[in-house]
Amino acid sequence: MESEAPHLLEAREKQERRSGLPDLPNATKGNVVLRFAPNPNGPLSVGHARGLVINSTYRDMYEGELILRFDDTDTSIKPPLLEAYAQIEQETHWLTGKAPERVILASDRMEVYYEYAEQLLHEGFGYVCSCSAETFKEYRIEKQSCPCRSRLPDENLDYWHKMLNGGFQPGDVVVRVKTDMALKNPALRDWPALRIQDTEAHPHPRPEIGSKYKVWPLLDFQSAIEDHLQGVTHIIRGKDLMDSTRKQTILYEHFGWTYPETLYWGRVKIHEWGGFSTSAIRASIEEGRYSSWDDVRLPTISGIKNRGITAEALRLFWLELGITQKDISVPLATLFSHNTKSVDFSAPRLTFVRSPIQFSFSEDIGTLEFPRHPNNKQLGTRSWPMDKKCIYIEKEDAEKNSKMRLKECADIEISNTTIHFLESRHGDEKLPIIHWLPEDVSQNCTLQYSKDDEIHTIDGMVERHNFSAGTIVQLERIGYAKVVDESTLFLSYED
């Protein structure tokens, strides 16, 4: 018994509660190759960030490699955007902390795909089909072979060459992988591998490609070939691509290759945004609804970055959701809570007074010196001279109270436009604490924030500073914000 069923003799130890990502099946350190393959029809969305975060984390866990592959093989429906290539590379670096080990452009690899397509036809495992999409659909539903299926390899090769030489228009013909028309899953029956695109009317945006090719591979074919050629060991993709895996596995079996281990995740929506369709975002920008891809209202990586969200927050966010196949909908508040943790300790405190009202001190108090951050002494101190004896406080505070405590200063009482110091000057009484600003260190500033898909602004006075654009600060009693320029701040989110 000991040799035949040792597990019966030993009480198996209960699995520890897991934290972080689960192990990758069949993976060993140093032998893992992953890929992230977006269509560059626009810069990356927050949804793409999931692919990047999960794949790059596994890359790091297994000391493997991450390939960034541009699947830019559609020039008419979701055509690539030339600027997106470089931007996606930058965003990848920003989010994952380093450059991908390899970068591949599918549009550079056309000859390779052709080679395998030709082999497919030559070996009788594929055929050129001249049925219309609708006609073939009927055959597929009826589990019937279409007439083109019985073409001989030589005949197919003739068609193939005619395809390559521009002898067909889009829709005329398509190369199919010969599977089995009786397959249970209708999606797998003789699936299309390459088609014709009108690259005169819709040239590829890369000038070196342009109208050079008429025949283009479809995702299932291109991706299958490339994954094998690059030695990809693990694919992590959306579960909407499950049938894609099955189609590709049939192709792999024909070529005698081993299909990578594949994991899937479900659909994610963000309450405030819904999905992350790149095409929809692109359309809304082109319509002029948004200024550009990095508009703070957009669910793009550049938009969220622009808002003052850190790469770390985005990473923690996606890591926490993991790779379950459930379809989920998450509120933005979850991302923001990660951002607060990511940012708080290093965010210098800055005073911003909304709707400022001016008051004068009844007496001199000299220069005030106090820390830039209550817990992080490394951020140094700030010093407020008060030669003018004139300060700003928020309108709302002035209206709500007559006695209050000026933060880091003293207890006061206001009357008309004058501030008198109270006996309890050093804080014996419990008074509302408000933030305030001496005129000596003030300057006009606009605080922007996004709400309900609109950008709103609040005018006020900000403490004079020289933090560079992009610095994340905390506006005391208001929230975290990003410095846009000398006189503009952007509030990342409301608390």
Added chain:
RNA sequence: GCUCGUGUGGUGUAGCCAGGUCCAUCAUUGCGGGUUUUCAUCCCGUCGACCCGGGUUCGAAUCCCGGCACGAGCACCA
């Protein structure tokens, strides 16, 4: 319609494969409190869940059967 997949608190998530240690983990949100000269951070407390119905078993969130619900694919998009 066919095919595939998923169902744990308000929202996510762990546990499920190898049934007990699970009156179910962690986070977030809400509520309450503490620290703090910020309505921030941090800390503490609290509310709150195994889709339904059978079955197997001494014992089921975990295994089996049957429902139901939701999602995706069936594109000459990726």
